[in-house]
Amino acid sequence: MAEQILVVDDEPNMLRLLRTILMDKTGYEVSTTNNPLEVSKLLQEKSFDVVVTDLKMPLVDGMDLIDIVKKIDEKLPIIIITAYGTLETAEEAVQKGAYDFITKPFRKETILITIKRALEWKRMQKELAALKKQ
């Protein structure tokens, strides 16, 4: 089954662009929203493998989103996209439980590789959990 990716960004152009990049020859299924308030509803409706979110958004920012996502699915990797020159906050995000961060500007391949790594990480976590049970 195709991996499910949720992309959250308040800026519709960026959202559309990310969707195009993530769907181009990858086989991922990509859902998008520009309303971070919708994220918990979306996560409850459907199972996702990775969440990619912008850090700086009105109402609910990427930091808040980490809490929201973690409450619903603790093992769901979150990739944070940060604005130019906001490295410190990105590091905070990782401390808070984000899987990784990417700072703009970034190459298209960078996000694809980061997602791939996040998916592998998730698989390993799953296997690890299964092994522990045995």
Added chain:
Amino acid sequence: MFKFLRRFLKEEVDEQTRLRLKFDHFRHLLANNTQALETMADMEEKLSGDYLFDRAYLQAQVERLGGSISHIVTELNLLTENRYPELRAISQQIQEEILREFTAAPDIPATAYVLPLSALTEEAAVSVGGKMANLGEIGNRLHLLVPEGFAITAAAYKRFLEASGLDVELAKHLAQARIDDLESLEAISREIQTLVRQAPLPQDLEEALLEAWKPFLGLPLAVRSSAVGEDTDFSFAGQFATLLNVDAARLPEHYKEIVASKFTSRAIFYWKYQQFSAGELPMAVGCVAMVPARASGVMFSLDPQAAESNTTLITAVWGLGKYAVDGTITPDLYRVSRTPSMEVTEQRVAEKPVALVCRPEGGTAEVTLPPEQARTPCLSPEQIQDLAVIALKLEKHFGQPQDIEWALDDAGRIFLLQSRPLRVSTPKTPERESTWEQVPPLLSYGVRAVGGAAAGRVFRLHRDDEVANIPPGAVVVVRQPLAKLVLVMDRIAAILTEVGSPTDHMSILAREFRVPTLVDVGGATRVLHTGQVVTVDADAARVYPGVIPELLDSRTQPDTGVQRIPVFQKLSRILKKATPLNLLDPESPEFQADRCRTLHDITRFAHEKAMDAMFALDVDQALEPRSCSRLQTDLPLNLFILDLGGGLRVQGQAWVKEEDILSRPFRALLRGFHHPRVTWAGQVAPDLRGFISVFANTMYDMGKAEKGLGGKSFAVITENYLNFNSRLGYHFAILDAYISEEKNDNYISYQFKGGAAGVERRERRARLLGEILDYLGFKVQITGDMVQGRMVKYSLLETEQTLELAGLLSAFARQLDLALSSDAVVERCFQAFKDEDYNLSFLRPQQSVT
């Protein structure tokens, strides 16, 4: 950094102190030059489309670039005793233009609240909006017929908003608008519009309006938006209101109505989508005498969907032009060749059952036309020709294809109502006959408004208010064009309408969003029903049942790439002001400070003049003659040497020989130049030139390039130090090195930056030089077409040997721009360097590698 300089500069010598200060300025200038070029290269790299970046990145880079350029200008003037004061103003002006890209709200000029059309020309666009400024230009400069009228300026808009406190209220409401929620968008729009309509006009503005309409007393007016910035980079086609045939006495009310239309849900959507901030698009308003039109229409001076056909596209309806613009009915369509014959190449006379006309009591009404008039062409062959001539005249005057609204009165006079830039799509996709006929099409007619192919489920739109229900990926089928579809254009697959034309507002917007669109598809609403899966081939005007992957693959696909997002377009506009290099040849009389048009020009100019000043080549305050010498050599180098102490055996000579050089790093470099496998003489071999002309995309002027090889090079030396600046063809190399017994002080810094060749070729060269420098043991950093290699703390012997190789590399590098026609050649050139084939013999099949 200049610790080593102190070692050899004798304090008691004033001349040396002066020279040292001068060298400090020179070094600062070079450092800032490097930083400026680095920043530009970094920004150019982002333009490749491989990166995602944001506004913060752009702002930071622009700030950094501006800082470097300002320093360069300051240092140059310090170095030359203020010889180029004009460069400050030029640099400031270019930087201001660039910064304007970031200004949220353009400055609103403090003009009168009302300006007569007779006083307007193109330059007034910032005060009265492009629509009215262009109309003024057409009437006053081109002397074509336009209706009389006046503009209510952006200054009036500002006054209205501020005096009524609306500006604060609007910003609050707009901040809440979420573009993905159409219902909330509608609600916010209604609230804002009510606020605008209810706000009182300040007394001075009301008086100005009353004064303005006096000459029009009793005459009906057309009142329409002319927002500042409306037609520049983005099309706001049909987004703002137009009021037709209204009473001038109620102007204040009409004015507020137009201002309110800035905040319709579709305008807010579009405006937020394009990331305009609240203060942007000040709404100027145009008021012109109503033309009692017998027929009206739109024309595109060049068919935007088939630019290669070289035709002008004219549409026409009976009565007022609104029906041609909003697509209520399918207009007559004419294509006229743009060649001198002006032949009508296509004429589609549509059935036009109704027309919109002025009602005597004001406003407009739809009338049913007698059947014979409905089928009659609206234009005579002469009128078609007259319109086509006007279209070309406007295109020529405004310097780009135009989207023109016109009206024909009962006396047969052609009035122009609007002319604005038309975006012509690239790549141009010719209208094609379908080659895919394995399944019979459901529909096989219609006019392509936007090319491409798309598949999806049909959504049959019956009413305007159903737009919010359109699911993503739908093929929207609607009876008549609907500009409100802009609300979902970022997520739908295709649009089919039963009436309409490629010139209506919906089509213009669909083009902007690259949604494949067919208009005038008679029977579409009958044949297609909601839920049905279809493939729309807009290029061939066909609709097939099901999904046809072959067609989706073969047809032009809508581009959803990075190049379309606003921040990318902003970068592109900034780079146009920053990076093109116009000052190419320092020997040309054009090589003047006041000819600098871009930031790159400034760096180029300052670099050249700094060299001249440092080496006292053309400044009045020349240094002591003994300070600067020229090298007598068989190398094809025009080399000037400035000895800061211990670098030369002889002092005060105009010419020095190579054996007079004591500077260790310089001697090492020259040994590299003289490497037996390097051929300098004859420059680039004629047969290589032949190769280039056949193989390479010659963006390059060979003659100039060759001349550049003989350009000036400069060396600042001491016994242990070398700063070598050389021009190799159109690109530059700067080498800075220090060699001594003290290993920790030793370093070589080598830097290349491209000039006039195409970005691709320059980047290839950068990649190759990076590989070679890495191979030679340098730490390498590549940014765009700029390569920097650095090597520190190697022993005297190792550093000296590397310098020799660096000399070799300089000789090698001068040929590269010309040779690097493909990525494969990059690999072969790298191999050639490793094989010590420094003359690139592999490019010359008839010569064997020695």
